[in-house]
Amino acid sequence: MSVxxxxxRLEARIPTDLHAMLKRAADLQGRTxxxxxxxxxxxxxxxxxxxAEVMRLSTQDQIAFAQALISVPMPxxxxxxxxxxxxxxxxxESQANREAKAE
Numbered sequence: 001m002s003v004x005x006x007x008x009r010l011e012a013r014i015p016t017d018l019h020a021m022l023k024r025a026a027d028l029q030g031r032t033x034x035x036x037x038x039x040x041x042x043x044x045x046x047x048x049x050x051x052a053e054v055m056r057l058s059t060q061d062q063i064a065f066a067q068a069l070i071s072v073p074m075p076x077x078x079x080x081x082x083x084x085x086x087x088x089x090x091x092x093e094s095q096a097n098r099e100a101k102a103e
Contacts, residue, residue, distance in 0.1 A: 026036035057065060
């Protein structure tokens with residue numbers, strides 16, 4: 001069974017010297033110019049997305065992050081009151097929802 005992929009058209013005006021370079025590179029790889037350009041654009045797009053989505057931390061930031069995970073502070077009295085009030089308002093419903101999601 002074959003998968004039908006939707007296609008879209010992309011056009012770009014480029015300098016003739018760049019066109020010649022792309023044609024030569026495609027020929028050297030034994031590919032069509034379209035195949036070469038699509039592969040290069042896909043790779044560049046994936047790289048740009050990865051760069052934007054990956055969080056990079058300095059060594060100092062990594063240490064601070066790890067310390068925050070390891071050394072969890074005790075909840076403040078305000079937070080304890082807030083959770084107590086929440087429990088009063090929602091009752092056991094919130095616990096039942098958590099257990100249902102865990103299953």
